[in-house]
Amino acid sequence: MRRHLLRFVALVYLVAILLAPLAMVFWRTFEHGLAPVWAALSDPETLHAFRVTLLVTVIAVPLNTVFGIVAGLAIVRRRFPGKGLLNAFIDLPLALSPVVVGLALFLLYGRNGWFGGLSNHGIQVLFAWPGVVLAVVFVSLPFVAREVIPTLRELGDEQEQAAQTLGASAWQTFRRITLPSIRWAVVYGVVLTTARCLGEYGAVAIVSGRIVGQTETATLRVDDSYQNFDLTGAYAISLVLAVIAVAVLIAMTLTKPKEQSV
Amino acid sequence: MSIEIRNVTKRFGSFTAVDYVSLAVDTGSLTALLGPSGSGKSTLLRIVAGLETPDGGEVILSGEDATGLAPQKRNVGFVFQHYAAFKHMTVRDNVAFGLKIRKRPRQQIQARVDELLQLVGLQAFADRYPAQLSGGQRQRMALARALAPEPRVLLLDEPFGALDARVRAELRDWLRRLHEDVHVTTVFVTHDQEEAMELADRVAVLNQGRLEQVGATVELYDEPATEFVMRFVGDAHVLGGTLVRPHDIELRHLQGEGSVEVEVERITVLGADARVDLVDGNGSRLVARLRRDELDELDLERGEILWAQPGRERVFD
16 A cells, blocks of 8 residues: 555656656647647757757767766776866766856856967857857766766676786777676766757856857757747747657667666 | 796785795696685786786796786686676677687687587587576686687686585586696686695695795695694694694593693594594693594593593694
8 A cells, every 4th residue: 555655656746747847848839730830940040059959969979978988987997196086076067057167168268268369269169169069068078977987886897807818908808898888878878968968058058149040059949939939939949859858768768678777 | 838926026005915925837737826815815816817917026927027918918818706707798709709809710719619618518508698607607608718719827716716515516526627638727716725635736825925835735734834834724733732633633541741631522433534522621622533443442432531642743933
């Protein structure tokens, strides 16, 4: 009896917190049929916003995947001065509000910032796509590392040592032993990183300058449409973002072998 | 191929794991590194494999200095206590790993893997994953994997330590026979003196990072060089202030020179032998081993007071 009650409470909580808002967006999007949704999504400025989000994601995800794996290996397998510091710093983007990140980048690359001189050499960071990429890379940095580190710890290094005694070089050991053993942690980390990249708002809002048709990302576009009373447009873009997120999650759940819990 | 360890030292922080050890292992021999936990035996084995770097000393493989050589260049087969099976590969791929790394032709790999699976009796399990094997099967797979690239030396780190007693005994016999067939120079680490005695031609006894004695198993038992070896290899008891083997305790009804008064606690007949449990005046227990005819001659009873005398006593510096 108590078990059923517990389950019921958990389910109600989940529905109220997670599913109800999603369902609401879904319902509101199609309130007036398909035509206005199509019109909103095929708007050139909306399409451009999606393209910016995609570009930023395609750059940030591989960068942070490589960084996450390398940092994970360094933290778990190596001893070096400053290791504790590195481990702590990886979590910084989780602790810091994205708005603060945006502001920090703004100060750093702004006219009087340390790297402010870059714009004199024709490299525009703020109010351009490099700024958006920097902001998104920053906020999505910890996810792969945070998934990989506990998996590497649990894995131990005996398999890697066995591969070495069998003649495998460091790269061969990584490629044939380590990477296949942590692949699900990497996949999960990539999914979370992607989700974070698609959804980032606060930091991007500050550094991008929200220039419509240039630096505006999909999430900024949602806000923009909403402010301009284009509710269908706002809902439609939100829905697309939500559908991508859910699709990625489902794809991951389906491809992940059942017995593997990593 | 021979192994020569010269004055090897390894420290972990302030702890000296291996303390100036020198040891020579002959080609084709089966040698045990025996010692309690923390004696440095595993560290020494890992130094030979190149998995640890010594702080001092040299490792010479086949007459060549291998001290600075990376593990992948040593051509050494290593078997871990917990198998270190590649979990994402089938048994066949596990065994083939070293050969694939060496880029051997496909057919040659196939033939060699089949041969080894046959040798370790895992032909029927070739397409299974390690998770689907028992501990003993996994360790046999690990052995086949280590042997596949035809290593110059086979090193085993507590290879039976994680297995239950029955499987351990089975694998022990099997390894002995394998060594007779394959004749690769083999060194294994164990804390079990019985395992060392049963398997090895020669045993090196380590204690607190130092080498106490190296020798044939009989030598260690009959002529222990130190008190530690005397106590660690075979049973030893204190009688009248000296160490003595159970079968060197002589029992008499009459007091003799240097004899100690003891009470008979228990008499156990084990076929042709007998075991007599004794208690001395201080309450410390010891065991004497006699032949049946000696026992019959003494005509002992429980609770009887006797005089025990070391037939052959040893004094260590």
